[in-house]
Every structure is written in structure tokens, then in C-alpha cells.
Amino acid sequence: MKKPNKILIVDFNGTSPTYTHYFSLALEDKGYELNILGHKNTMDLEVHNKTLNYVGFKLRNKLVNYLCNWVFLIVNAKSYNVIHIQWLPFLKHSVLDLWGIYVLKNRNRNIFYTVHNLYPHDETKEKTKRRFNKLYDMLENIVVHTNTTTENLRKLGYNRNIIEIKHGLFYKGLNKKNGSISNKMVMLGRICEYKGYEEALRALKVLIDEGANFSLHIEGAGSFNYVLKLESLIKELNIEDRVILKYGYIDTSRLIELYCDAFVALMPYKEIDQSGVVFTAFGLNIPVVANNVGGLKDIVQDKVNGRLVEQGNLREFVESIKWVYNNQTDLKNELLKNEYSHLWQQSADILSKYYNKI
Known part of the structure; x- marks a missing residue:
């Protein structure tokens, strides 16, 4: 089977640019041609020697930029072998992301989604939780970092592909004070x-x-x-x-x-x-x-x-x-x-x- 060589990592709002950087860099080091769709937070990435390729719109209005990049994703979906989505933060407020996933699946079914946390932090609204549950029902490949997340997804009745991977370390080698004693x-x-x-x-x-x-x-x-x-x-x-x-x-x-x-x-x-x-x-x-x-x-x-x-x-x-x-x-x-x-x-x-x- 021919190795898929073109991957799109989706982080629309730059929710965690440091995570996206390390995650994407490891995949690029394996020989994949990789782009990142979303906001590039240059201040968060300034300590890194290597830069990665960001694509999509770069508009000042956050909501408009989010919507335009959804359009970019759908239009360009067939140009990538794999689409790996990291966060869909607008899902906390609207079903828009669910409609986006529905349309995207008709353009490219090779979608992976990382569940960093089952629900947004401090989330109490049942309506929001139902939207995330619906998202998980729509996905064929879910990536998690802990067995706890796997168990929580199984409790929800998710019985498809859950891929558990290790979360790597941030900023390894950048502590120049390892021998110091602190209070x-x-x-x-x-x-x-x-x-x-x-x-x-x-x-x-x-x-x-x-x-x-x-x-x-x-x-x-x-x-x-x-x-x-x-x-x-x-x-x-x-x-x-x-x-x-x-x-x-x-x-x-x-x-x-x-x-x-x-x-x-x-x-x-x-x-x-x-x-x-x-x-x-x-x-x-x-x-x-x-x-x-x-x-x-x-x-x-x-x-x-x-x-x-x-x-x-x-x-x-x-x-x-x-x-x-x-x-x-x-x-x-x-x-x-x-x-x-x-x-x-x-x-x-x-x-x-x-x-x-x-």
C-alpha cells in the first residue's frame, strides 16, 4: 500500500500552538509533507528553531477567520491524504462545526480527531456536551492521550477506532538552571x-x-x-x-x-x-x-x-x-x-x- 504523504493538521484558532508544533514536527520528521491550517501564534513559537508551514486565511476578525478556514478546509480536502483535526473550539457555542464535519466527510473520509479532553474545561451545559457527543458519533478515528479518555469514550458508547498515543514533552533541553535549588x-x-x-x-x-x-x-x-x-x-x-x-x-x-x-x-x-x-x-x-x-x-x-x-x-x-x-x-x-x-x-x-x- 502506498504511504500517504500529504497531511493537513487543523488547529483553527491556534488553541495550543506549542502542542501543534511538536506534534506536527514529529510527523514531518517521518517524511510526511505537512501543512497546518489555522492561526499561527508567532509569540508562542518564537523559542523554536524550526518553523512549519501554515496555510489558510489570516484575517483579524477571529470568527470570520474561523469560518473562512472551514471553507478553505472543505475546498482543499481532496488535496490531502489525511486530515488530522486537533481542536474545534467553536463547537462549545454552536453546531457549525458539526455541519462542517458532515460536509468534510463527503470530500475526504480520512479524518482523524484528537480528543484532548472529553468536554471543554469547566463545561457544565448539557447542550454543549451533547454537541461533543454528536461529534464523536460522526468520527471514525479518534486519537487520545490517556486511558482515562478512552474509558470515557467507551462509556458514551463509542465503539470505533480509538488510537492511544503518548503526549510528548514541551521545551525539552531549554532549562539552563537544572542544578539550582529553589523555594x-x-x-x-x-x-x-x-x-x-x-x-x-x-x-x-x-x-x-x-x-x-x-x-x-x-x-x-x-x-x-x-x-x-x-x-x-x-x-x-x-x-x-x-x-x-x-x-x-x-x-x-x-x-x-x-x-x-x-x-x-x-x-x-x-x-x-x-x-x-x-x-x-x-x-x-x-x-x-x-x-x-x-x-x-x-x-x-x-x-x-x-x-x-x-x-x-x-x-x-x-x-x-x-x-x-x-x-x-x-x-x-x-x-x-x-x-x-x-x-x-x-x-x-x-x-x-x-x-x-x-
């Missing part, structure tokens, strides 16, 4: 309720009361109203002098610098399928303390690359932070090992076998 903790990226910031702040309060000289840096865009709630909690706990809380976009260079200055990334998540945060931390050789929820238990190895804590157990969370602090050098050395370096390539190998079956 700083970080929670970086989009600020949303599902990430459990309140638990992290209460853990910091306990640590301070017990004499620990730790600080917590929180920074990212997200829900401004939620940020205001966090500011109130910080004042209530009287820990203003140990917390930096900044609201707004973090450019990639600053993100890397903040991680490299820390000894741990805190992830007291309430629920999650998988998260780019853990792969950013691990890529920069920073261990995590995470709640044992969703797909995190598939990724975090307790006392190997961090700690896993039962959700709601504040005492265990506090003790785990102390343990990571005392063992940060050994944990960082573990994360430096080569077995973490080839996950993107392994995933590209797996996908290549499925692409080649078409």
Missing part, C-alpha cells in the same frame, strides 16, 4: 476554577504556619472574576507577601523562565483528562504535585517525577510539597533521563501505522 512554587497558564487554586493557596498557608519559606507564583489569562475571588482568598489567608498573582498572557520565554526558577508545579485539579501543564513542567525538568484525578494518574509517577495526592486531602498535599522540596535534585535528575525524550516520535510511529492503512 518557589508555580501555577502557570490559563486561570480556571477546575485547576483548584484555592487548595494550593490553603496548602501554602499551612506551610507558612509550619515555618516553611515557600512562595507561590500564579500567572496567566482566563477568568478575571475568578482571579478577583483568588485575590480575596489571598487576603483572607493573610499570605499576600508569599503570593504573586498576575493576570494576563505569558509569552513563551517568560513562561520557561518562571518554570525554571521553581522547584515544583502545583496541580490540585478537580478534574482533567490530560493537561499541557504537566508536559511543560516535565519538559523543563520540574516535578509536580498533582491530585490523583483523570488522566494525571496515567502520567505522574508518585515519587518518581512528582507526587500524586488524593483529591481533597490538604494534609497529604502539604506533605507532598515538602517531600518534593527535599528531593528536588533527585527528581530533576530523573526527569533529565533519556526515556522521556522520544515520546513525540513514538506517537508519530503509532499514527503512521494508522495513516498508512487508509
Whole structure:
């Protein structure tokens, strides 16, 4: 069977340009001719030496650009052997993406879709969940990163092709401070309720009361109203002098610098399928303390690359932070090992076998 050599990766809004970059680069390294359809966030990609080819419209109006790129995708669908869609963020608000998939399947049935999380973060509307369930029913090939996502899809009754691949690391080799000892903790990226910031702040309060000289840096865009709630909690706990809380976009260079200055990334998540945060931390050789929820238990190895804590157990969370602090050098050395370096390539190998079956 002739190997399909032309692949289109779809990330309309540039939802996670770093993920799309590493994912696409691994496929290109296997010899595929590859284009990316969607918004190219040059600020997020500035740290990478190699650039990839983006196609499609580049209009200022986000909605108009999204719609025009759907038209581009449908018109050019037959020019590609494989179409691999990463995110359909407009599906949270409308059935438009479902109509797009319906038309696209009549133009090219070789469609792969990555389910990063079963539903959008913090999603509570049943109408939205039904739209995503309908999307999954329309797809023949679904790609996932954790067994948790596979199980959730099976519970929904999805009985077609689920391809489980490994999520690779971000920014591997860019931490120039591997030998340094730190007392700083970080929670970086989009600020949303599902990430459990309140638990992290209460853990910091306990640590301070017990004499620990730790600080917590929180920074990212997200829900401004939620940020205001966090500011109130910080004042209530009287820990203003140990917390930096900044609201707004973090450019990639600053993100890397903040991680490299820390000894741990805190992830007291309430629920999650998988998260780019853990792969950013691990890529920069920073261990995590995470709640044992969703797909995190598939990724975090307790006392190997961090700690896993039962959700709601504040005492265990506090003790785990102390343990990571005392063992940060050994944990960082573990994360430096080569077995973490080839996950993107392994995933590209797996996908290549499925692409080649078409």
C-alpha cells in the first residue's frame, strides 16, 4: 500500500500552538509533507528553531477567520491524504462545526480527531456536551492521550477506532538552571476554577504556619472574576507577601523562565483528562504535585517525577510539597533521563501505522 504523504493538521484558532508544533514536527520528521491550517501564534513559537508551514486565511476578525478556514478546509480536502483535526473550539457555542464535519466527510473520509479532553474545561451545559457527543458519533478515528479518555469514550458508547498515543514533552533541553535549588512554587497558564487554586493557596498557608519559606507564583489569562475571588482568598489567608498573582498572557520565554526558577508545579485539579501543564513542567525538568484525578494518574509517577495526592486531602498535599522540596535534585535528575525524550516520535510511529492503512 502506498504511504500517504500529504497531511493537513487543523488547529483553527491556534488553541495550543506549542502542542501543534511538536506534534506536527514529529510527523514531518517521518517524511510526511505537512501543512497546518489555522492561526499561527508567532509569540508562542518564537523559542523554536524550526518553523512549519501554515496555510489558510489570516484575517483579524477571529470568527470570520474561523469560518473562512472551514471553507478553505472543505475546498482543499481532496488535496490531502489525511486530515488530522486537533481542536474545534467553536463547537462549545454552536453546531457549525458539526455541519462542517458532515460536509468534510463527503470530500475526504480520512479524518482523524484528537480528543484532548472529553468536554471543554469547566463545561457544565448539557447542550454543549451533547454537541461533543454528536461529534464523536460522526468520527471514525479518534486519537487520545490517556486511558482515562478512552474509558470515557467507551462509556458514551463509542465503539470505533480509538488510537492511544503518548503526549510528548514541551521545551525539552531549554532549562539552563537544572542544578539550582529553589523555594518557589508555580501555577502557570490559563486561570480556571477546575485547576483548584484555592487548595494550593490553603496548602501554602499551612506551610507558612509550619515555618516553611515557600512562595507561590500564579500567572496567566482566563477568568478575571475568578482571579478577583483568588485575590480575596489571598487576603483572607493573610499570605499576600508569599503570593504573586498576575493576570494576563505569558509569552513563551517568560513562561520557561518562571518554570525554571521553581522547584515544583502545583496541580490540585478537580478534574482533567490530560493537561499541557504537566508536559511543560516535565519538559523543563520540574516535578509536580498533582491530585490523583483523570488522566494525571496515567502520567505522574508518585515519587518518581512528582507526587500524586488524593483529591481533597490538604494534609497529604502539604506533605507532598515538602517531600518534593527535599528531593528536588533527585527528581530533576530523573526527569533529565533519556526515556522521556522520544515520546513525540513514538506517537508519530503509532499514527503512521494508522495513516498508512487508509
